[in-house]
Amino acid sequence: MSLTPAGSLPADPSPGHDIADRLELLRRACAGLAAGRPEMPAAQFANPVARYADPARLAQEQRLIRRFPQVAAAAGEMTKPGDWIARDISGVPVLLVRDETGRVNAFINACRHRGVRLAADGCGAGRRSFTCPYHAWTYGTDGKLVGVPAAEGFPNMKREEMGLRRLHCAERYGFVFVQVDPTAPKVDVDAWLGPMAHELEHIGTADYVVWRPAQLEKKTNWKLALDTFLENYHTRRTHTKTIWPVFLDNTAAFDRLSPHARVVLPKRSIPEIRDQDRETWNLRDHSTVLYTIFPNLMLAVLPDHCAIFQVWPDGIDNCKLPAYTLVPPKYLESATAQDIWSKSMHVVFEVTEEDSDRSEAIQAALNSGANDHFVFGRYEQALAWFHQEVEAMLNGQADWVRYAEAAE
Ligand code: FES
Secondary structure, three states: OOOOOOOOOOOOOOOOOOOOOHHHHHHHHHHHHHHOOOOOOOOOEEEEOHHHHOHHHHHHHHHHHHHOOEEEEEHHHOOOOOOEEEEEEOOEEEEEEEOOOOOEEEEEOOOOOOOOOOOOOEEEOOOOEEEOOOOOOEEEOOOOEEEOOOHHHOOOOOHHHOOOOEEEEEEEOOEEEEEOOOOOOOEOHHHHHOHHHHHHHHHOHHHOEEEEEEEEEEOOOHHHHHHOOOOOOOHHHHOOOOOOOOEOOOOOEEEEEOOEEEEEEEEOOHHHHOOOOHHHOOHHHHEEEEEEEOOOEEEEEOOOOEEEEEOEEOOOOOEEEEEEEEEOHHHOOOHHHHHHHHHHHHHHHHHHHHHHHHHHHHHHOHHHOOOOEEEEOHHHHHHHHHHHHHHHHHOOOOOHHHHEOOOO
């Protein structure tokens, strides 16, 4: 998928810095324009169709998602002590709460007495504790069990061992990362992000706030939904009236930031700047930069805001796509800014619907026997990378040593 803004803010669109190596990326975009094609590997790639259709495979993928840090929320969704969010993440009910010290804690959203959810899915503010609706055990925002009615009924219970089940959680670059499998080895989020950390720091995602969250549901395997984001070979035919007029045809710069990825989609305005002083080049004005934070978060960097889509499996042939816009808070009250963001996100959702039409059509014919493999051409290398990363992790080739949290 590719994304386009409807304009940009008039001046000083800070915060929102730039991509780390913008000049080199723009140089590559110009080279792609001259060559009339994207950067390409030597070979095409064959992806077995069974990887989209096998329920046992999906169960493995869900375990994989639960073991590694996932973006569970944007930090901007919970800025003050007592702010909380309850949501299902890959089949696990998760409770996020910012405690009195300002730290975000993540717990399994289940009472330690007999397992009832403490909070219904949703969000709120001003909490100092959570009381179970069943028998009223009460927990602090740090997860400690602080209240048990008629406590003499539990003579053998050690209260200090009965706090909420804590999950590894870290707030980085404006996102809350959580490992929802409580048995998973703790992963250092900066090591996990690798080169992505540097990118997020430069983009300034920590300085943005969430604007107009939404959620889509699609009748397609979660990986088919993600596949539509990872190449622009389809833009001419699928997005003819929406973004095809804005972007160069089938031209992009691809970078594997393993296990993550970056795709730079240059706009048709690139020729205007080719002969200008390089120091004046602004990557965000002349391209959309699309990141995958492995495995399921798509971050589109637009001139003065970012669009986020996340894809969660919901059965073998269904997925949920929470989406939101990250915007600079200084423009939140600006009618001009709101108008630009509204128009931009209207296009983004229109493009997503066009993509979903394609992925749902693939899903409908997935078990027809037409294809044993899908062929990813040399224009579609980021798809190959994504599926290679999933495969490597499922085969136990994750670099746990590299990702492991240093012993405290
Ligand atoms: Fe929560 Fe009993 S299940 S207090």
